[in-house]
Amino acid sequence: MNKEAEVKETKKPKKENKNEKIIEELNEKIGLLEDKNKRLQAEFINYRTRTDNEKSELIKYEGEGIIKKILDVTDDFERAILMDDNDLSDEVSLFLKGFKMIYTRLLGILDEMDVKVLDIEGKEFDPITSEAVLTEHDDSKPENVVLEVLKKGYTYKGKLIRPAMVKVNK
8 A cells, every 4th residue: 555655645746736837827828818908908998088089079170161161252252342442333332331241240150160360461471371372572571471461361279271371571
């Protein structure tokens, strides 16, 4: 029986070593899976945050397309109103007075929607907010200053939606 007891004792450590290795391997796999799970959770949170931000931007600027179209109409109103400076008949002048009322109301609506005109005349030319379409030399003014705004630029809720077309001093 001594031999049998010795055989059993020698088999136990091998079995225990084997079980310990398996446990170690499984713990390692568990650690890797936990790490992978945490990374996936972080990626999902980042994805959700990013899509939420994109959605809020879309909602914030939802009217941008129609506002751009309305700005073209505003430009047409401004051109028509400028005709009133010429010596026109009283009838046409009254007609243009109605245009001015509509134009003023339209500007009020745009202002309520947080559409702002860029105030850049007489200021230094900024290629981000303006597009230089003409240059002119005026010694009385500093170089690279906007001399005239040919087409107004606008922002919508702080975002540039149309750059101004300007004449710059060179």
